[in-house]
Amino acid sequence: MRNLFLKAKMSLGVGEPMTDQIWDKFLPVKYQTLSPYQWTPISVVVSTWEYLREEKVSSVVDLGSGVGKFCLNLARVSEHQFPILGIEDRKELFQIADSLREKWNFKKVKFEHGNFLKEFPYGYSHYYCFNPLYETMKASHSIDGSKDKSAILFIQNLQLLKNHFLNCKIGTKIITYHGFGGSTLPGFKVLLKKELEFGEWMVWERV
Ligand SMILES: C[S@@+](CC[C@H](N)C(=O)[O-])C[C@H]1O[C@@H](n2cnc3c(N)ncnc32)[C@H](O)[C@@H]1O
Secondary structure, X not given: OHHHHHHOOOOOOOOOOOXXXXXXXXXXXXXXXXXXXXXXXXXXXXXXXXXXXXXXXXXXEEEOOOOOHHHHHHHHHOOOOOOEEEEEOOHHHHHHHHHHHXXXXXXXXXXXXXXXXXXXXXXXXXXXXXXXXXHHOOOXXXXXXXXXXXXXXXXXXXXXXXXXXXOOOOOOEEEEEOOOOOOOOOOEEEEEEEEEOOEEEEEEEEO
């Protein structure tokens, strides 16, 4: 895969051109096809970085990190300024993300295989969420058939997630892309709301 990248005369350096098409080529074909529906577009990572660069960021966590596209691209565009953690409960996706991290030697990025609803990573300054619970509600463009589709499960998981967010300390920020699953978030106020090219992007603050 590295050879393919070099052949295209691209590198992972900051400021070098990078597109979704190029980045997605590092993924197994079945995950390339899912990219527009499941993985954060690079333009959204860049918009997120434009917000974060004005913030005091101690650490960022991606809840449901998939193939690592958000974490790895955020590390790249931010020039590795802060630690980034990605948590993913599908083992294969975790392994893909972790192998890309290792390949590119991204020292401040870490991936964990786990369920953030069961073991929530408290203590981060910024949380990112690309609607990870949505898949329990809808059948189209699913990553695989491994998770039950159930409205009741969705509501239960949403409540768990809201409780975790409520337990975060004052000042914690949550960045959502295509939402987190609900429309209200008790204990939070909306700081920013933007309609980006591919979907709604918001920042919430624990107050
Ligand atoms: C829409 S994808 C976003 C992937 C990645 N954040 C990105 O932006 O490229 C949501 C991901 O969340 C994962 N996920 C859903 N529920 C999860 C949970 N409870 N714990 C860990 N991962 C979860 C899914 O497997 C999927 O990879």
